[in-house]
Amino acid sequence: MRNRTVTDTLTLLRRNLRHTVRYPSMTAGAIFGPVIVLLLFVGVLGKTLGSGLAASGGHPAHYIAYIAPGIIITAVAAGSMATAVAVCVDTTEGIVDRFRTMPVSRVAILAAHVINSVLSTIASTACVAAVSVLLGFRPHATVAQWLAAAGLLLFLTLALTWLAVAMGLVSATPEAASNAPMLIVFLPFVGSAFAPASSMPAGVRQFAEYQPFTPAIETVRGLLTGAPIGHNAVIALGWCVVLGAGGYAWAVAAFSRPAAH
Amino acid sequence: MAVMTKKTETAPALTIMTTDLRKAYGRKTVLDGIDLRVPAGTVFALLGPNGAGKTTTVRILSTLIEADGGQASVAGHDLAAAPEAVRRVIGVTGQFSAVDNLLSARENLILMADLYRLGRRPGRHRAAALLERFGLSEAADQPISTYSGGMRRRLDLAMTLVGEPRVIFLDEPTAGLDPRSRRELWAIVRELVADGVTIFLTTQYLEEADQLAGLIGVLDGGRIVAEGTVAELKRLVPGGHITVHFAGPAALTAAAVALAATGLVNEERATVAVDGDALTAQLPSDGSIGSLRSVLDRLDAAGIAVEDLSVHTPDLDDVFLALTGDRR
Numbered sequence: 001m002r003n004r005t006v007t008d009t010l011t012l013l014r015r016n017l018r019h020t021v022r023y024p025s026m027t028a029g030a031i032f033g034p035v036i037v038l039l040l041f042v043g044v045l046g047k048t049l050g051s052g053l054a055a056s057g058g059h060p061a062h063y064i065a066y067i068a069p070g071i072i073i074t075a076v077a078a079g080s081m082a083t084a085v086a087v088c089v090d091t092t093e094g095i096v097d098r099f100r101t102m103p104v105s106r107v108a109i110l111a112a113h114v115i116n117s118v119l120s121t122i123a124s125t126a127c128v129a130a131v132s133v134l135l136g137f138r139p140h141a142t143v144a145q146w147l148a149a150a151g152l153l154l155f156l157t158l159a160l161t162w163l164a165v166a167m168g169l170v171s172a173t174p175e176a177a178s179n180a181p182m183l184i185v186f187l188p189f190v191g192s193a194f195a196p197a198s199s200m201p202a203g204v205r206q207f208a209e210y211q212p213f214t215p216a217i218e219t220v221r222g223l224l225t226g227a228p229i230g231h232n233a234v235i236a237l238g239w240c241v242v243l244g245a246g247g248y249a250w251a252v253a254a255f256s257r258p259a260a261h
Numbered sequence: 262m263a264v265m266t267k268k269t270e271t272a273p274a275l276t277i278m279t280t281d282l283r284k285a286y287g288r289k290t291v292l293d294g295i296d297l298r299v300p301a302g303t304v305f306a307l308l309g310p311n312g313a314g315k316t317t318t319v320r321i322l323s324t325l326i327e328a329d330g331g332q333a334s335v336a337g338h339d340l341a342a343a344p345e346a347v348r349r350v351i352g353v354t355g356q357f358s359a360v361d362n363l364l365s366a367r368e369n370l371i372l373m374a375d376l377y378r379l380g381r382r383p384g385r386h387r388a389a390a391l392l393e394r395f396g397l398s399e400a401a402d403q404p405i406s407t408y409s410g411g412m413r414r415r416l417d418l419a420m421t422l423v424g425e426p427r428v429i430f431l432d433e434p435t436a437g438l439d440p441r442s443r444r445e446l447w448a449i450v451r452e453l454v455a456d457g458v459t460i461f462l463t464t465q466y467l468e469e470a471d472q473l474a475g476l477i478g479v480l481d482g483g484r485i486v487a488e489g490t491v492a493e494l495k496r497l498v499p500g501g502h503i504t505v506h507f508a509g510p511a512a513l514t515a516a517a518v519a520l521a522a523t524g525l526v527n528e529e530r531a532t533v534a535v536d537g538d539a540l541t542a543q544l545p546s547d548g549s550i551g552s553l554r555s556v557l558d559r560l561d562a563a564g565i566a567v568e569d570l571s572v573h574t575p576d577l578d579d580v581f582l583a584l585t586g587d588r589r
């Protein structure tokens with residue numbers, strides 16, 4: 001039984017990976033979006049925002065050092081859009097109904113999607129990180145700090161992927177599926193990705209401080225640039241557990257309801 | 262041993278059995294107590310107008326959705342208690358295409374083989390054999406987006422056969438196929454039945470049911486309104502008749518008089534419908550040679566020349582139209 005779930009997952013994962021490799025436009029979108037934002041913020045707005053940052057205690061020359069971790073988190077969030085669309089397209093095709101009439105592990109169908117999405121989000125996030133290094137981001141982190149940052153990003157990716165899978169399953173059309181994760185994609189912008197929460201007007205500031213992405217951004221920034229982390233790491237991990245468990249439960253419930261589409 | 266044989270003769274093994282199967286969507290009752298008995302190794306055809314609940318029945322029997330009430334078993338496995346056991350013996354070709362459009366035909370078949378755990382080499386062999394059998398070898402590695410509707414349909418069925426299912430559900434398998442492809446598919450169905458496979462078929466083409474099915478069920482208004490062999494169903498409706506065509510109105514009038522006389526074979530009081538514009542007389546008949554001869558003899562005796570003659574025996578279309586009410 002267990003063995004069957006594993007072999008089915010691997011078989012279906014091969015299929016999903018083929019889709020991603022043959023039709024990489026969604027994954028490419030998950031790279032281009034954050035890269036364009038990065039270019040915009042560093043190239044066009046960098047000077048203004050950098051001096052604003054200096055006023056609150058930062059270094060204008062190192063604005064890229066401030067936003068690169070935020071951009072990397074944005075790349076993780078952008079991956080969820082690709083995931084939701086892929087899952088929706090796939091489950092609206094009749095092939096998944098065929099799987100359901102076969103002796104195929106149902107968990108495997110979802111697990112294959114999740115693994116495929118996590119792998120493509122890792123790839124797109126790595127590309128975005130590489131571009132920010134090309135643009136002058138010079139993290140000074142130890143190997144342990146690198147690993148810790150990668151681990152948190154992976155954990156966040158896993159959590160957001162389950163959430164996005166659930167969104168893809170409950171969306172009736174691919175258009176709806178690409179709209180559903182918009183909130184996830186834009187949340188880092190209303191967080192500490194581009195400016196410290198403390199620089200924001202009241203109301204927005206509270207929101208920025210308590211939303212899930214800010215502690216994750218602060219933790220990654222702290223690990224890669226040496227900024228203080230404080231309780232952020234624990235809060236970030238807590239958010240990952242909550243979002244991941246919620247997404248998992250939602251996805252499984254949505255998948256066992258056959259008439260979702 | 263002898264006792265065993267006798268038992269199978271009197272009560273053939275039932276592969277699909279449903280009792281009082283019910284399904285509603287919201288307040289709309291789709292299946293209102295369906296009882297079906299499909300003997301092993303036969304073709305059962307479920308007929309019914311659009312929206313009658315054919316696909317719903319197939320989706321329930323193939324474990325895709327659960328019934329609201331009643332019992333059903335497939336190959337001896339209860340649908341509610343052991344859906345996983347049912348999935349191991351069935352194959353389904355749904356009404357709408359269930360192929361992976363981003364893979365090639367060969368990749369689709371190998372995917373099925375892997376999911377049925379046939380092993381790498383046997384799986385590839387099986388895929389190649391099915392591509393050959395369904396005439397898809399040449400296009401096997403092309404993207405499915407370039408396939409015609411008929412090719413897609415054939416691939417769909419080929420994928421269903423990868424796991425060598427003992428029970429196959431075909432939901433309108435020949436919808437949109439040209440006459441040649443339809444005949445090819447019928448031939449495949451016959452081969453499968455010869456191998457002992459049980460087929461549950463839904464169709465809008467009554468000729469298809471006539472060609473393939475041993476038993477037919479007619480579904481309408483959420484119930485099975487008639488069930489039986491093709492011959493049994495045809496007996497339910499009148500409608501067989503002979504149409505005789507004459508050269509002119511004079512001959513027609515004379516014929517009407519001659520034919521209306523009593524004493525026609527099989528027809529004590531033949532009601533002759535005369536159409537003055539078409540110059541035809543139509544009278545009920547079972548289509549037998551005897552009834553034809555008696556009509557012609559009578560016209561001969563009266564010295565009336567017949568231009569043309571056609572025989573209409575009741576077909577499933579008549580049965581279908583008579584049994585399924587106009588609810589719209």
Ligand SMILES: Nc1ncnc2c1ncn2[C@@H]1O[C@H](COP(=O)(O)OP(=O)(O)OP(=O)(O)O)[C@@H](O)[C@H]1O
Nearest residue numbers: 259286291309310311312313314315316317318356
């Ligand atoms: N998921 C659903 N939600 C609500 N109503 C549904 C659903 N699926 C089917 N129905 C309704 O159930 C009825 C039967 O549908 P079904 O698809 O079984 O008919 P059918 O006999 O296969 O028709 P067709 O010949 O057009 O394929 C229809 O009135 C349909 O609108």
Ligand SMILES: [Mg+2]
Nearest residue numbers: 315316317356
């Ligand atoms: Mg249907």
